[in-house]
Amino acid sequence: MLLSWPGYRFLLTWQPLISTSDKYQSLDWKQAFLETVLTICSLLWRMWLQLFYLSWKVLGNGDTWNGGDYMTAPGGGQKVNLLKAALQNMEEDKVVLFIDSYDVVFASGPKELLKKFQQTNHKVVFSAETLIWPDRHLEDKYPHVREGKRFLGSGGFIGYVPNLKEMVSDWSGKDNDSDQLFFTKIYINPEKRKSINITLDNKCRMFQNLYGSLDEVVLKFEDGRVRARNVLYDTLPVIVHGNGPTKLQINYLGNYIPKVWTFETGCSGCLEDLRPLSGLKESEYHWWFIGIFIQQPTPFVSVFFERLHKTGIPPKPTQTLHLQPGERNKLYNGVPIVKFGLKRVYCVPCIFVPSEMCRQDKDCEYFFSVDIEVVLKNKDTLKILIEQNEPVIAPMITREGRLWTNFWGALSADGYYARSEDYVDIVQRRRVGVWNVPYLTKVYMVKASVLREELSANDLFSFGNMDMDMAFCHNVRNKGVFMYVTNMHTFGRLLSTENYQMTHLHNDLWQIFENPMDWEERYIHENYTKIMRDKLIETPCPDVYWFPILSVTGCDHIVEEMENFGQWSGGGNTDTRIQGGYENVPTIDIHMTQINYQKEWHKILLDYVAPITEKMYPGYYTKAQFELAFVVRYKPDEQPLLRPHHDASTFTVNIALNQKQIDYQGGGCRFLRYNCSVEAPRKGWALMHPGRLTHYHEGLRVTAGTRYIAVSFVDP
Ligand SMILES: O=C(O)CCC(=O)C(=O)O
Numbered sequence: 066m067l068l069s070w071p072g073y074r075f076l077l078t079w080q081p082l083i084s085t086s087d088k089y090q091s092l093d094w095k096q097a098f099l100e101t102v103l104t105i106c107s108l109l110w111r112m113w114l115q116l117f118y119l120s121w122k123v124l125g126n127g128d129t130w131n132g133g134d135y136m137t138a139p140g141g142g143q144k145v146n147l148l149k150a151a152l153q154n155m156e157e158d159k160v161v162l163f164i165d166s167y168d169v170v171f172a173s174g175p176k177e178l179l180k181k182f183q184q185t186n187h188k189v190v191f192s193a194e195t196l197i198w199p200d201r202h203l204e205d206k207y208p209h210v211r212e213g214k215r216f217l218g219s220g221g222f223i224g225y226v227p228n229l230k231e232m233v234s235d236w237s238g239k240d241n242d243s244d245q246l247f248f249t250k251i252y253i254n255p256e257k258r259k260s261i262n263i264t265l266d267n268k269c270r271m272f273q274n275l276y277g278s279l280d281e282v283v284l285k286f287e288d289g290r291v292r293a294r295n296v297l298y299d300t301l302p303v304i305v306h307g308n309g310p311t312k313l314q315i316n317y318l319g320n321y322i323p324k325v326w327t328f329e330t331g332c333s334g335c336l337e338d339l340r341p342l343s344g345l346k347e348s349e350y351h352w353w354f355i356g357i358f359i360q361q362p363t364p365f366v367s368v369f370f371e372r373l374h375k376t377g378i379p380p381k382p383t384q385t386l387h388l389q390p391g392e393r394n395k396l397y398n399g400v401p402i403v404k405f406g407l408k409r410v411y412c413v414p415c416i417f418v419p420s421e422m423c424r425q426d427k428d429c430e431y432f433f434s435v436d437i438e439v440v441l442k443n444k445d446t447l448k449i450l451i452e453q454n455e456p457v458i459a460p461m462i463t464r465e466g467r468l469w470t471n472f473w474g475a476l477s478a479d480g481y482y483a484r485s486e487d488y489v490d491i492v493q494r495r496r497v498g499v500w501n502v503p504y505l506t507k508v509y510m511v512k513a514s515v516l517r518e519e520l521s522a523n524d525l526f527s528f529g530n531m532d533m534d535m536a537f538c539h540n541v542r543n544k545g546v547f548m549y550v551t552n553m554h555t556f557g558r559l560l561s562t563e564n565y566q567m568t569h570l571h572n573d574l575w576q577i578f579e580n581p582m583d584w585e586e587r588y589i590h591e592n593y594t595k596i597m598r599d600k601l602i603e604t605p606c607p608d609v610y611w612f613p614i615l616s617v618t619g620c621d622h623i624v625e626e627m628e629n630f631g632q633w634s635g636g637g638n639t640d641t642r643i644q645g646g647y648e649n650v651p652t653i654d655i656h657m658t659q660i661n662y663q664k665e666w667h668k669i670l671l672d673y674v675a676p677i678t679e680k681m682y683p684g685y686y687t688k689a690q691f692e693l694a695f696v697v698r699y700k701p702d703e704q705p706l707l708r709p710h711h712d713a714s715t716f717t718v719n720i721a722l723n724q725k726q727i728d729y730q731g732g733g734c735r736f737l738r739y740n741c742s743v744e745a746p747r748k749g750w751a752l753m754h755p756g757r758l759t760h761y762h763e764g765l766r767v768t769a770g771t772r773y774i775a776v777s778f779v780d781p
């Protein structure tokens with residue numbers, strides 16, 4: 066059943082370390098973990114003394130594990146049974162290393178191990194532990210040591226065949242008896258200890274058991290390789306064992322040791338064991354289900370679906386229901402099946418249904434779960450994730466300007482967030498790779514085989530009162546399935562859903578503070594940044610410039626927001642065009658303050674207009690403060706024009722919110738002193754001119770349709 070057995074993987078690990086290529090098959094090892102469930106994983110190494118030739122044997126391959134659950138009760142006797150049988154056929158002059166394998170990482174090779182073994186001057190050396198297990202009453206019987214760990218750990222030992230045979234000769238235990246207790250009793254018996262010649266690797270020169278010793282172990286980056294270093298004894302163990310509840314830490318160390326990721330090479334394992342998608346025939350295309358989950362009111366939802374379309378996933382805007390968790394099943398029968406290219410996608414706004422459908426549909430190979438606040442910018446995301454060929458994998462996405470992401474680097478003791486040492490480096494992509502992590506949220510891809518073989522429907526979505534991602538990860542971890550996050554590429558970001566008010570027509574317009582990047586992408590003109598780099602475009606009129614600023618959507622939303630508000634008025638004294646004015650030229654308008662947009666509008670002027678002003682009028686630095694900012698509506702039968710006036714501003718920004726010829730006829734802005742006018746401003750473009758003295762101007766007559774402009778009097 067198990068095609069890729071960990072022992073085999075370790076062989077790959079081991080051999081290169083003594084050959085020239087020196088490459089660690091990390092992904093194989095990770096893969097093996099997934100594929101190995103509930104089966105004893107023990108490994109036997111034979112080493113011909115001094116010769117770097119070794120052979121290996123996996124014990125218990127294919128057998129059912131009857132050795133109990135280490136986490137709760139002693140067990141492991143099956144390993145001794147297997148070892149005892151295996152030793153019968155072994156030549157007497159050999160050295161054997163016996164270790165668990167599914168939670169073991171090699172930091173170095175047999176040469177070093179053998180040397181260290183010989184330096185002990187003993188015939189059998191066991192790994193040592195900080196914690197006494199399984200019988201703490203035996204404590205007094207353990208020999209005292211001046212320095213180092215006192216207690217025996219049976220997860221790793223090395224010895225000569227005759228001595229090992231002698232050691233297990235008395236064993237007649239059952240599979241679920243404790244191997245550790247058996248070996249302990251031999252070790253604490255002074256006669257036996259002496260005759261077999263056993264000692265412990267007290268200072269972790271060979272074996273590092275992590276349980277009870279987490280604080281002692283740090284990564285040590287050497288030239289082109291990585292080791293674990295025991296800081297208590299200043300040793301470099303060869304074998305690191307994630308015994309007991311330290312599986313997450315061994316995963317963490319396994320992200321680096323011995324050469325998975327180094328400063329010199331980056332991630333060498335990340336490009337191995339891939340599943341390339343190019344060159345596939347149509348019949349070989351992958352099928353996946355996508356669950357889109359909307360938990361709370363979220364900005365930029367329509368953009369999310371537009372983007373999915375571009376990412377190769379069809380939009381189903383009609384399906385963007387805001388489902389409450391209790392309503393999840395409502396869509397089950399009405400789930401649309403959309404053909405897109407050659408992939409079939411089930412697209413519903415709810416995680417439960419598609420994951421269940423994926424599990425039950427034999428064609429489904431992947432389940433992709435994405436929350437609505439995930440901004441996926443990389444159109445190859447799905448492809449990249451599939452190619453990485455991991456059981457569960459997420460693209461790393463970050464919250465703009467924060468250290469928040471969709472993964473956790475470590476777990477706290479109570480199962481919640483803890484920051485791993487490498488978290489910030491990974492988030493900021495100073496370390497790039499594919500990282501084995503304990504928790505993913507918001508967006509991840511799961512192989513359908515994991516859904517089918519490892520998890521039940523309930524496993525997936527509930528665990529006490531945990532939320533769904535929490536429950537999912539908890540159960541995935543418990544099944545020994547690895548979860549990865551990749552930051553090999555940039556993928557996108559996480560929206561903030563805080564402070565999202567649903568009180569306006571176009572609530573996203575108000576998101577300039579909370580989600581500035583998404584706001585800019587949606588509302589700022591696509592050529593704005595280009596214009597910032599280029600020379601400013603002059604108009605026919607002196608000291609009057611124009612530049613693109615708002616997107617078409619931006620213009621439309623502002624107009625619609627104003628029309629929705631609806632209280633157009635002719636101003637009166639509040640709308641004086643000249644300070645202390647002798648001239649009062651009110652327009653039919655709605656002020657930004659009236660729709661509660663003054664703070665946001667100021668931010669727009671500050672972030673997008675002020676930099677241009679400084680380019681236009683060198684030496685003039687504006688704080689973009691404004692007395693008045695409003696949208697003017699011109700209609701032939703309402704207010705067709707604006708008679709000549711000065712503005713109460715240092716300079717005026719006049720943004721065309723719709724398009725001449727299409728939306729209206731006539732219109733424009735004429736500067737009397739220069740007898741010149743800008744008659745056909747483009748939608749989303751701003752006209753900028755000094756407000757007083759030199760730029761006496763008028764709004765030209767609109768002869769048909771409706772013209773909208775957004776005018777700001779900036780001062781100073
Ligand atoms: O119609 C125009 O473009 C000019 C508007 C104007 O000058 C103003 O509102 O102060």
Ligand SMILES: [Fe+2]
Pocket residue numbers: 710711712717762
């Ligand atoms: Fe004006």
